Amino acid sequence: MKHILDNPVWNALRTHNYALGHVTGTSAFFAPEVAPFAAVEGAALAGLPELYEAIPFDNPVIFVSNEEVTIPRPWHLLAAVPGYQMIYKGPDFPHSDGAVSIPLGSDHVPEMIALTSLTNPGPFVTETIRFGHYEGIFDNARLVAMAGQRMHPEGFAEISAVCTHPDHLGKGYARHLLLRQVNRIQLNGEVPFLHVKSDNARAIGVYESLGFEKRTRIFFYVLKKNGGELKV
Known part of the structure; x- marks a missing residue:
């Protein structure tokens, strides 16, 4: 039986991220101004042609699947990025002393985009x-580290956009923000998870030290209909 996290985009858009x-038939995708992620309900090869017809825009999308597949036409494959999905198995409600963090709102978006463009957490x-x-x-007064939430399938919450400005590495900011997110998610009665590129050994080591374990391989296929580029 498939686990809900085997298809996180589909299950997020069917529940808390609706x-x-x-969601159209067996296709699901986020609004492009929110996130580029897309998914299909069942097997990737069977659903990708319908997804092509369902998406009404030309922006590149990231098709997320735990299946390694050959992307069929008429899609154009820009990149295939292997990764891991990791789930939190550490102590309940971990405590972290660290730098003062504040909630980020719409006024902070330009700084958040600048920081994520520099560090590329996704x-x-x-x-x-x-x-x-x-x-x-x-x-x-300059944003130097951040973390937040992304996909939210029933019973789970993804930690995302974990990043630190290169001038401030080694200060424990990412660890502190990660544990704060873990605590928040557990207090909500849910299980934290995250995604990481399989070649990012440094990040994987940090996540494992905090109690995350690899759950499954996951693949991010950057696809386009009619041109465009997207960095993952």
């Missing part, structure tokens, strides 16, 4: 903040 995208666009629960650490 208002942030669209796509972050103008309305990504609508996923909620973003927190940041500031130094001299």
